[in-house]
Amino acid sequence: MDANSAGTADALVLGGGISGLLSARELAAAGHRVTVLEAGREWGGCVGSHIVAGLTLDSGAESFATRSDAVAALAGELGLSSRIVQPRPGGAWVQLPDGPRELPKTGVLGIPANPWDPEVRRSLGLLGSLRASLDRILPASAGAAAEVVSVAALVKARMGGRVLERLVAPVVGGVHSADPALLDVDMVAPGLRDGLRKHGSLAAAVAAQRRNSAGPAKAGSAVAGLEGGMHTLVTALVGDLRARDVTLLTGTRAVSVARTSEGWRVEAAGKTYDAGLLAVAVDGPAAVGLLEPAVPAIAGKKPGSGPDVQLVTLVLDKPDLDSRPRGTGILVAPQTPGVRAKALTHATGKWDWLAEAAGPGRHVLRLSYGRVEGTGNQGAGLDTDDELLAASLMDASALLGVGISRQDVVDWDVVRWPGSLPFAAVGHRARVNAIRKACTAAGRLALVGGWVAGNGLAAVVSDTKDQIRKLTA
Ligand SMILES: Cc1cc2nc3c(=O)[nH]c(=O)nc-3n(C[C@H](O)[C@H](O)[C@H](O)COP(=O)(O)OP(=O)(O)OC[C@H]3O[C@@H](n4cnc5c(N)ncnc54)[C@H](O)[C@@H]3O)c2cc1C
Numbered sequence: 340m341d342a343n344s345a346g347t348a349d350a351l352v353l354g355g356g357i358s359g360l361l362s363a364r365e366l367a368a369a370g371h372r373v374t375v376l377e378a379g380r381e382w383g384g385c386v387g388s389h390i391v392a393g394l395t396l397d398s399g400a401e402s403f404a405t406r407s408d409a410v411a412a413l414a415g416e417l418g419l420s421s422r423i424v425q426p427r428p429g430g431a432w433v434q435l436p437d438g439p440r441e442l443p444k445t446g447v448l449g450i451p452a453n454p455w456d457p458e459v460r461r462s463l464g465l466l467g468s469l470r471a472s473l474d475r476i477l478p479a480s481a482g483a484a485a486e487v488v489s490v491a492a493l494v495k496a497r498m499g500g501r502v503l504e505r506l507v508a509p510v511v512g513g514v515h516s517a518d519p520a521l522l523d524v525d526m527v528a529p530g531l532r533d534g535l536r537k538h539g540s541l542a543a544a545v546a547a548q549r550r551n552s553a554g555p556a557k558a559g560s561a562v563a564g565l566e567g568g569m570h571t572l573v574t575a576l577v578g579d580l581r582a583r584d585v586t587l588l589t590g591t592r593a594v595s596v597a598r599t600s601e602g603w604r605v606e607a608a609g610k611t612y613d614a615g616l617l618a619v620a621v622d623g624p625a626a627v628g629l630l631e632p633a634v635p636a637i638a639g640k641k642p643g644s645g646p647d648v649q650l651v652t653l654v655l656d657k658p659d660l661d662s663r664p665r666g667t668g669i670l671v672a673p674q675t676p677g678v679r680a681k682a683l684t685h686a687t688g689k690w691d692w693l694a695e696a697a698g699p700g701r702h703v704l705r706l707s708y709g710r711v712e713g714t715g716n717q718g719a720g721l722d723t724d725d726e727l728l729a730a731s732l733m734d735a736s737a738l739l740g741v742g743i744s745r746q747d748v749v750d751w752d753v754v755r756w757p758g759s760l761p762f763a764a765v766g767h768r769a770r771v772n773a774i775r776k777a778c779t780a781a782g783r784l785a786l787v788g789g790w791v792a793g794n795g796l797a798a799v800v801s802d803t804k805d806q807i808r809k810l811t812a
Contacts (some may be wrong), residue, residue, distance in 0.1 A: 340499055344610065344611050344613070344732065348617065348788045349366075349371035349372040349373065349559055349614065349615055349616065350363075350366040350371040350372070350373045350374075350614055350616040350618065351373075351374050351375075351376070351603065351605055351614035351616070351617050351618070352366070352373060352375040352376070352617075352618045352620055353376050353593045353596075353605065353617070353618070353619050353620060353621055353629070354372070354375075354376075354377065354378075354384070354619070354620035354621040354788065355375050355376075355377030355379075355382045355383070355384065355587070355589070355806055356383060356384025356385060356386070356575065356619075356620060356706055356713050356788065357384060357385075357386050357572070357576075357796060357799055357800065357803075358620040358787040358788040358789070358792070358803045359375055359377070359384075359576075359618070359620030359621075359787070359788075360375070360382065360383070360573065360576045360577065360580065361413070361576065361787075361799075361800060361803045361804065361807075362618040362785065362787055362803055362806075362807050363580055363587075363618075364576065364579060364580060364583070364585075365803070365807035365808065365811070366616065366618065366807060366810075366811065367580065367583040367584075367585050367753050368583075369807075369811040371393065371811070372584075372617065373580075373583075373585045373586070374585070374586040374588065374612060374614070375580070375585060375586070375587050375791075376588050376591040376592075376605070376607050376612065377587075377588065377589045377590075377591060377592050377595070378590070378591065378592035378621075379589065379749055380589050380590060381589070382573055382576075382577050382587070382589070383399075383570060383573035383605035384399075384759070385399040385400055385510070385756065385759050385760075385789075386399055386400045386569050386570055386572065386573050386796070387570060387754070388568060388570035389400045389652070389752055389754060390807070391652050391654050391750050391751065392654035392701075392750035393750075394397075394654065394693070394696055394697060394703065395567075395568065395570075396568060396652060396693075397568045397569050397570055398570075398650065398652075398687070398704065398752075398754045399480070399569075399754070399756065400569050400796055401568065401569055401684070401686070401705075402426070402563065402564045402569065403562060403563060403564070403569065403795070403797055404561060404562055404795055404796070404797040404798075405552070405561060405562060405563050406548065406561065406795075406797060407683055407797050407801055408470075409797050409800040409801035409804070410563075410572075410796050410797055410800050411423055411563070413570060413572070413800050414512060414575075415657045416723055416746065417572065417573065417575040417576060417579055418575065419565060419572065421467070421565040422564055422565050422571065423564075423565060423566075423568065423675060424564050424566050424690065424691065424692060425561065425563055425564075425686065426562060426563070426564065426667050426689045426690065427663075427667065427689060427690070427691060428536045428791035429663060429666035429667060429688075430442060430444050430666050430667060430670050431665070431666055431667050431670060431772075432665040432666055432668070432669040432670070433462070433505070433506070433509045433510075433669065433670050433671075433672060434495060434509070434669050434670070434671045434675050434678060434738055434797070435462070435505055435509075435672050435675065436672060436674055436675050436676060439459055439591060439665065439669065439740075440458075440462045440505075440507075440739075441458055441461075441666070442458075442506075442510070442652050442670065443456055443459045443462065443464075444458070445457040445545075445549060446459075446506065446510075446545060447528060447531065447545045447548050447549065448490065448507060448509065448510050448511055448514070448527065448528050448585065448775055449502075449506035449507040449508075449510035450494060450498070450502065450506070450507055450528075450531075450541060450542075450545050451471065451498075451502065451506065451510065451542065451556055452476070452543075452545040452546035452549055453542060453546070454467075454468045454469075454471035454472045454498070454502075454542065455468055455472065459471075459506070459654050461652065462505050462506060462782075463501045463502065463505060463506075464501070466501075467499065467501035467502065467505070470498065470499035470500075470501065470502075470542045471498040471499055471502050472542075473497075473498075473499070473503070474497040474540045474737065475543075476539045477496075477497060477540070477541065478534055479539045479540070481497060482496045482513075482535065482541070483535045483536045484534070486769070487523060487765055487768070487769060487789055488524055488525075488532070488765070489519065489520050489521065489522060489523065489524060489765045490507065490511060490519035490520075490522045490523075490524045490527060490528065491503055491518070491519040491520035491522075491525050492508075492520070492524075493507075493531075493532070493541070494507050494541070494705070495517070497535075497540070497541040498541060498542075499742075503513070503514070503519065504672065504674070505672060505733045507519055508672055508673050509670035509671060509673070510670055511527070511673045512670065512672075512673055512681045512682070512710050512721070512726065513525055513670040513672070513681055514527075514647040514795075515672075515763065516648050516681065516707075516709060516710040516760050517646060517710055517759065517762065517763075518673070518710070519763075521764055521765065522763050522765065523739050523763045523764060523765045523766060523767045523768050524761035525768040525795065526767045526768045526771075526793055527629055527763050527793065529793055529798070530548065531544050531545070531548065532544075532637075534547050534548060534715065540613070549561075564689075564695050566690075566692040567692065567724065568747075569796070570700060579763050580611075585654070588651050590598050590606065590608065590609045591608045592607055593605050593606070593607045593621070593629060594607060594629075595632070596617070596619075596629045596630055597632065597633055598633045599613065599779075601613065601615060601782065602614055602615035602616060602617065602783050603616075603617040603633075605617070613735050615783060616783050616784075616785075616810055616811070617682050617783065617784050617785070618626070618784075618786075618787060618806075618807060618810065619784070619785070619786050619787070619788075620787045620788050620803075621788065622645070622758065622759070622761065622788065622789075623642040623761055623762075623790030623791070624641050624642060624643075625642070626640040626786060626788070626790070627640055627642065627774065628641060628785075630778065630786075633781070634777055634778055634781045634784075636777035636781075637697045637773075637777050637778070638741050640763070640770055640773065640774050641763070642762065642767060642770060642771075642790060643762045643764055644711050644758040644762065645758045645759060645760040645761050645762040646710055646753070646758070646762065647709050647756070647757045647758060647761055648707055648708070648709045648756040648757075648759065648760060649706075649707070649708045649709055649721070649727055649732040649753060649754070649755050649756075650705055650706070650707050650708075650753070650754045650755075650756070651705070651706045651708070651727050651728060651730075651751065651752075651753050652703065652704070652705050652751060652752045652753075652754070653703070653704045653705075653706070653731060653732075653735065653743075653751050654697070654701065654702070654703050654705065654748070654750045654751065655701070655702045655703075655704050655743060655747045655748055655749060656700055656701055656702075656747060656749055657700065657701075657741070657743060657747045658699070658700035659741045660685070660687075660688070660702045660739065660741060661700065663685060663688035663739060664687060664739050664740055665683070665688075665738065665739055665740075666685070666688065666770050667684065667685060667688055667689035668682065668683050668684040668685050668688070668689065669682070669683050669738050669739075670682050671683075671738070673710075677737060678721040678734050678737055678738060679708060679711050679721065679728070679730050679734060680706040680707060680731065680735075680738070681707055681709070681733040682706070682707050683704060683705070683706045683707075683734065683735060683738050683739070684704070684705040684706075684707075685702070685703075685704055685739075686703040686704065687701070687702045687703045688702070690752075701749065704731075704735055706731045706734055706735060707797075708727065708730070709760040711760075721764075724753045727753050728748075728751055731751075732745065732748075733745065757771075759793060760789075761788075761789045761794055763793070763794065771790070771791050774786065774791075775791065779809075782811075783810070785806045785807055785809070785810040786806070787803040787807070788803075
């Protein structure tokens with residue numbers, strides 16, 4: 340072994356976000372000796388934490404979709420079942436140019452299951468609901484036939500511009516930080532076009548997806564959380580990996596990947612790591628960049644970098660917010676004048692455990708900034724922490740209808756997520772399929788993570804398990 344060699348593991352995982360940690364767990368469970376290399380200092384990637392006013396809060400993901408039971412099952416395996424919690428009732432709102440409305444609860448990505456649902460009617464108006472209901476008489480081929488299609492093109496063709504602007508754009512902007520005209524519907528709403536073909540209308544496809552959603556929140560909310568925050572899932576995963584003797588290395592950025600007769604060789608932090616199996620669990624641009632030399636078939640297929648997202652967390656002494664004026668939070672329609680945030684989560688209005696931890700009259704708000712617009716720019720144009728704080732106070736006041744000033748702030752923090760959300764541009768699903776095919780053909784290699792699975796913990800967890808199962812089969 341040369342001086343720079345860190346030795347041979349059975350399996351190597353690049354990236355210590357949720358997909359990398361879960362890959363390591365599945366590989367270790369299949370009997371492999373595993374090493375995980377993480378570029379940063381912390382584990383968990385987008386599932387991070389920070390302390391603000393003495394409260395340990397999620398700094399990235401704070402809930403999971405319950406349309407599948409993937410995350411709940413993982414939490415169960417890690418002994419966290421009893422900590423799965425539902426958000427407080429009341430749901431979220433949407434801020435439209437003409438004022439706030441309750442966000443209909445029966446949609447997928449804001450697409451309604453029934454255009455005549457009273458909440459949907461209130462948002463769309465009579466003409467908007469009439470246009471949306473044309474969806475039921477259009478042929479199923481409208482929007483389903485094209486090879487690739489954006490979220491906006493599908494929704495507009497089937498349900499019209501008001502559904503797009505008043506319901507879908509705010510939800511998509513809040514979740515994916517991008518204009519729906521730029522996003523591949525098969526990536527951000529997998530199965531929806533199949534449902535349209537099968538059930539004959541988009542509304543029926545949405546209703547079927549909602550019916551099929553599993554998990555503890557089946558009848559109500561489409562998301563759940565963990566008492567103590569989603570980051571407790573990472574803490575539990577890391578503990579589990581240590582118990583399985585997995586080697587966990589932070590501050591170890593992989594800089595090159597090469598093929599060897601035995602498998603793979605990775606260079607990171609001045610050392611070489613050899614392994615029979617390789618799981619690549621980094622973001623899309625980094626994954627393709629690392630693998631291109633070893634898997635030439637993927638050359639030139641690097642996906643675009645995701646939007647830069649900034650989160651401002653405010654801890655306030657503000658008993659006026661006890662009434663939860665906008666339920667669990669509010670999503671902002673892109674054309675809303677005077678508001679630069681794309682979403683506000685009233686975290687203490689959403690989670691009982693947090694309201695209790697914060698104490699009477701104390702509130703946690705989280706505002707997010709930055710989205711990829713049709714013109715390709717990143718929206719808000721706020722650079723410094725102080726600019727973000729000032730904007731968040733103005734936006735929170737406007738969105739909640741309660742004056743909030745610097746004097747109300749007990750503590751605050753800004754967390755930046757540069758390019759962390761995968762950018763599922765139109766055609767991304769086809770590109771990802773081609774990349775995966777080439778990597779499978781290369782052998783002993785798995786590609787995992789949000790950029791291949793689709794954004795969000797539910798998609799990432801179930802896809803990662805599938806991919807590692809195939810790798811170890
Ligand atoms: C602000 C924010 C809020 C979100 N909220 C939610 C939510 O509420 N619910 C939900 O379901 N989803 C949410 N998501 C999405 C969800 O967090 C992600 O889909 C998921 O965590 C992605 O996991 P991952 O392992 O694919 O990637 P990541 O978490 O991005 O992990 C990738 C890891 O790879 C490391 N890395 C990169 N390059 C290298 C290299 N060369 N060598 C070694 N390591 C490298 C990175 O440092 C990082 O730790 C949110 C995302 C963000 C950014």
